[in-house]
Amino acid sequence: MTRERWREIRALIERDIMDGVLEPGARLPTEPELATQYEAGRHTIRRAIAELAKEGHLSVEQGRGTFVQPRPMIDYPIGRRTRLRRNLGAQGIDVTSEPFGADRIPAEGRVARMLNLSEGSPVIASRRLSHADGVPVSFGTLYHDAERFPDIAERRIGLGSVSAVYRSYGIEDYLRGQTQIHARPARSEEARRLRQHPDMPVLVVRALDRELDGTPLAYGQVIWSAARVRFSINIDDEDAG
Amino acid sequence: MTRERWREIRALIERDIMDGVLEPGARLPTEPELATQYEAGRHTIRRAIAELAKEGHLSVEQGRGTFVQPRPMIDYPIGRRTRLRRNLGAQGIDVTSEPFGADRIPAEGRVARMLNLSEGSPVIASRRLSHADGVPVSFGTLYHDAERFPDIAERRIGLGSVSAVYRSYGIEDYLRGQTQIHARPARSEEARRLRQHPDMPVLVVRALDRELDGTPLAYGQVIWSAARVRFSINIDDEDAG
DNA sequence: ATCGATTTGTTCGTATGTATA
DNA sequence: GTATACATACGAACAAATCGA
Numbered sequence: 001m002t003r004e005r006w007r008e009i010r011a012l013i014e015r016d017i018m019d020g021v022l023e024p025g026a027r028l029p030t031e032p033e034l035a036t037q038y039e040a041g042r043h044t045i046r047r048a049i050a051e052l053a054k055e056g057h058l059s060v061e062q063g064r065g066t067f068v069q070p071r072p073m074i075d076y077p078i079g080r081r082t083r084l085r086r087n088l089g090a091q092g093i094d095v096t097s098e099p100f101g102a103d104r105i106p107a108e109g110r111v112a113r114m115l116n117l118s119e120g121s122p123v124i125a126s127r128r129l130s131h132a133d134g135v136p137v138s139f140g141t142l143y144h145d146a147e148r149f150p151d152i153a154e155r156r157i158g159l160g161s162v163s164a165v166y167r168s169y170g171i172e173d174y175l176r177g178q179t180q181i182h183a184r185p186a187r188s189e190e191a192r193r194l195r196q197h198p199d200m201p202v203l204v205v206r207a208l209d210r211e212l213d214g215t216p217l218a219y220g221q222v223i224w225s226a227a228r229v230r231f232s233i234n235i236d237d238e239d240a241g
Numbered sequence: 242m243t244r245e246r247w248r249e250i251r252a253l254i255e256r257d258i259m260d261g262v263l264e265p266g267a268r269l270p271t272e273p274e275l276a277t278q279y280e281a282g283r284h285t286i287r288r289a290i291a292e293l294a295k296e297g298h299l300s301v302e303q304g305r306g307t308f309v310q311p312r313p314m315i316d317y318p319i320g321r322r323t324r325l326r327r328n329l330g331a332q333g334i335d336v337t338s339e340p341f342g343a344d345r346i347p348a349e350g351r352v353a354r355m356l357n358l359s360e361g362s363p364v365i366a367s368r369r370l371s372h373a374d375g376v377p378v379s380f381g382t383l384y385h386d387a388e389r390f391p392d393i394a395e396r397r398i399g400l401g402s403v404s405a406v407y408r409s410y411g412i413e414d415y416l417r418g419q420t421q422i423h424a425r426p427a428r429s430e431e432a433r434r435l436r437q438h439p440d441m442p443v444l445v446v447r448a449l450d451r452e453l454d455g456t457p458l459a460y461g462q463v464i465w466s467a468a469r470v471r472f473s474i475n476i477d478d479e480d481a482g
Numbered sequence: 483a484t485c486g487a488t489t490t491g492t493t494c495g496t497a498t499g500t501a502t503a
Numbered sequence: 504g505t506a507t508a509c510a511t512a513c514g515a516a517c518a519a520a521t522c523g524a
Contacts, residue, residue: 054426054440055425055426056425073423075421078474178473178474178475179473179474180316180471180472180473180474181422181444181471181472181473181474182314182444182467182470182471182472183424183442183443183444183467184296184297184442184467184468185295185296185440185441185442199295199426199440200426201424201425201426201442201467202424203422203423203424226423226424226425226442227425229423230421230422230423231421231422231423232419232420232421232422233319233419233420233421233422233474234419
């Protein structure tokens with residue numbers, strides 16, 4: 001029995017992807033076909049494919065096949081003024097987003113602390129999924145004080161960007177306060193939403209937006225596809241671009 | 242036969258960890274034992290264990306066993322003044338680091354551009370592995386202009402922190418310029434260095450340090466364990482703490 | 483220092499369920 | 504409905520790493 005045959009196969013397939021023998025979007029031969037081609041068992045093939053899928057090179061779809069996946073990386077600047085549309089638009093990326101639910105819930109723990117509200121005060125949690133050039137890149141929840149922004153969920157549906165919603169409340173400018181970033185494996189439901197393989201990690205970004213005088217505006221948690229996004233922190237730049 | 246039994250088993254083990262039935266550091270029963278206990282095949286058990294290991298709850302060691310892993314999260318602030326020791330020391334974390342190699346190589350591509358050197362100019366690449374409270378948390382490479390800092394590798398061995406090395410060159414202060422963050426699955430060698438499971442992701446941080454007048458000092462790429470670190474970006478704070 | 487027992491890692495074979503076209 | 508292709512599952516054997524006698 002050979003030693004770590006799945007690694008050899010993994011490397012062979014990866015080489016074919018890198019060399020362009022397997023073009024982005026192309027379908028791999030079926031697992032039994034690969035098994036005979038590489039003179040290995042189907043388990044071994046699956047292990048190699050799983051590894052490549054985890055790294056974002058392949059996307060495995062039950063009942064359809066296994067496909068070579070292109071991996072565009074977008075660069076998302078984080079700074080004093082962090083604006084999704086303006087920042088990505090400058091890179092020639094078309095950003096769209098769709099709401100998928102909003103709730104009026106009592107603020108608890110971190111949300112209450114960050115928004116400077118007492119535990120249990122009502123907040124509006126509005127959820128959105130964002131696409132860049134048609135591919136899902138992130139989804140997340142934004143929490144607002146329900147007393148100050150009672151109808152924010154409705155306004156977010158009508159108006160495109162967060163900035164536009166704030167302008168409708170008379171807030172012309174706001175700044176990004178604290179931002180926290182960490183990474184972890186994706187839950188299966190998150191992977192499904194982002195249309196990425198379950199083994200690909202996600203980046204979790206928690207952030208607080210403030211008015212110019214320091215008043216907390218919104219606290220949010222956004223899950224980003226680690227395969228599709230990279231963050232840039234430009235501390236000096238006024239516009240974070 | 243096929244009702245995703247491995248997910249059930251995964252959930253059962255995870256519950257035992259969360260409830261404290263399995264304490265941090267405890268060894269799980271062997272795979273064959275778990276197989277009989279849960280009335281499943283060994284493959285199914287392994288699938289459940291692999292998932293939990295990927296999420297950082299378990300650490301699997303060939304020839305020894307499978308252990309419940311505690312997951313301390315350290316908070317690493319990124320700001321104008323980003324200093325490993327001072328920032329983590331303030332959290333009561335003991336930071337140590339050891340060099341593991343240095344080379345004099347020609348600058349290429351990104352390194353040359355960031356350091357404002359012409360392609361092929363000699364740079365010193367010095368590599369270090371850092372521990373927080375004895376656990377490896379990151380390793381990476383720092384690139385310096387070889388003309389300006391010819392013996393930086395030697396000085397980094399003698400002196401503890403990066404700041405101390407710069408002071409020995411007469412540089413009293415420096416600022417963090419651009420920082421880029423992204424996440425990806427760990428290569429097996431990286432996982433070994435960080436003593437984390439191969440399926441746990443890593444965070445990749447690329448950063449440029451500048452002198453107060455803007456002159457590039459060093460460009461670095463550091464791989465952080467996603468299981469053990471979280472980044473905080475405090476844009477307003479002068480000391481990023 | 484060596485051997486053997488223990489435990490996880492890899493591989494094969496085979497069968498059956500589930501999703502897609 | 505049928506065929507195709509991936510997902511899950513069981514069993515068995517051997518390899519590799521670890522540890523203690």
